[in-house]
Amino acid sequence: MRKTTDVIGEMVFHNQILPEDIPKIDLYIDQVIQLFESSFVDSKRRSDEKILTKTMINNYAKGKLFYPVHNKKYSRDHIMLISLIYQMKSALSINDVKQVLTGINEKAEQKELDLEAFYRSYLALQQSNTEVFADALKHQTQEAADQVVEVKDSEELERVLLIASLVHTSNLYRRAAEKLVDEMVERVEK
Structure with a gap:
């Protein structure tokens, strides 16, 4: 099986919309789409995939x-919120994403939150998560290899075990996130 370092090297972790990448002027929807397409092009699984x-x-x-746009134009804050939605929707339901972002939206719309500072904190966590992920992937790869030592067709079995392990880990993280969403909803309802 290919080395984990090769797999990690091929994965694109730096694709993100940084605050400095967002124009200082409000954008129309086509411009927002173009910004996302150019920023996330390397993270597409297939070339025909739409971001x-x-x-x-x-x-x-x-x-x-996200809170309403004005004159069909999206502000820098809208773009940061859309980026958060884009990241969260791959693991959470749209309803869960809405629950998570409701308070952020309200505070951002009322200018009670420096959304850029919050977004930069998110980007810093994302960078840290990437480093943790790379270490964990190396560990999971070794664990899968250790489980199929001296077995015929061990490379295929090792790959299947690794894929199953990664899916399981992903499910654990998703369930933890869902539990936190449920706790947020319970607190709001009280």
């Missing part, structure tokens, strides 16, 4: 995942 579409953004707006 963000007008329909997605309109659905986020209708679902009130």
